[in-house]
Amino acid sequence: MHFMRTRLQKEDFSEPKGIPNDPRKRAKYMAIVEAALAAFSEYGYHDCPVSKIARKANVADGTIYLYFANKEEVLISVFQEKINRLITDIEELTEDCTNSWEKIEVLVRYHMTTLGNDRVLANFLQIQLRQSSSNIRIGIAAPLKKFYGLIEGFVLKGQKEGVIDSAINANIARKLIFGCFDEVISCWVLSRRQYDVTERIDDVLYILGRALVVDLENR
Numbered sequence: 001m002h003f004m005r006t007r008l009q010k011e012d013f014s015e016p017k018g019i020p021n022d023p024r025k026r027a028k029y030m031a032i033v034e035a036a037l038a039a040f041s042e043y044g045y046h047d048c049p050v051s052k053i054a055r056k057a058n059v060a061d062g063t064i065y066l067y068f069a070n071k072e073e074v075l076i077s078v079f080q081e082k083i084n085r086l087i088t089d090i091e092e093l094t095e096d097c098t099n100s101w102e103k104i105e106v107l108v109r110y111h112m113t114t115l116g117n118d119r120v121l122a123n124f125l126q127i128q129l130r131q132s133s134s135n136i137r138i139g140i141a142a143p144l145k146k147f148y149g150l151i152e153g154f155v156l157k158g159q160k161e162g163v164i165d166s167a168i169n170a171n172i173a174r175k176l177i178f179g180c181f182d183e184v185i186s187c188w189v190l191s192r193r194q195y196d197v198t199e200r201i202d203d204v205l206y207i208l209g210r211a212l213v214v215d216l217e218n219r
Helices: 022-043 050-057 061-067 071-091 102-117 119-126 133-159 169-189 197-212
Strands: none
Touching: 022 050, 022 061, 022 071, 022 119, 022 133, 050 061, 050 071, 050 133, 061 102, 071 102, 071 119, 071 133, 102 119, 102 133, 119 169, 169 197
């Protein structure tokens, strides 16, 4: 029974778990996911009991446990839903790009714009998710690895196309790309100043282009 589970196994969250196929149940599941996103961002993961999630989802506390084993599983499911949505959107948006540097540009713009226009999601991904236990790190590993793989795949293909400098280690390039926009977004979330983080997108792409692209001036 869900109530009896006290620990998470490594394989539990390699893919989204417990997602119902029935449309009505799926809608309830997603309502809980969205409520949890808002609750974790508002109260912080550690200070957010399941009751606060239930209240925001307009369901009874016990309903949460029909879909999730515990609060850790809720957090993991929120991450899986959101990161998989980002990956799917980026894959669709980059289908018609003429080269892999354009794909990287689209990825950076879309990621930074999405989070820049949704501070709740940005707070969750940049802050709340990083105050987590080893079980949660295991749970989010698969979709995060997929996101990293998407970036690194663009780099590798760009090197084959002659667009990205082939002398650069693709794994290091991926870390540079992710680390650059990730740090800019984190600073924005934590800052007391009010500013539009999407105005930093061109700066991020300029730096990345100078670091990675072959013959950038003629592209």
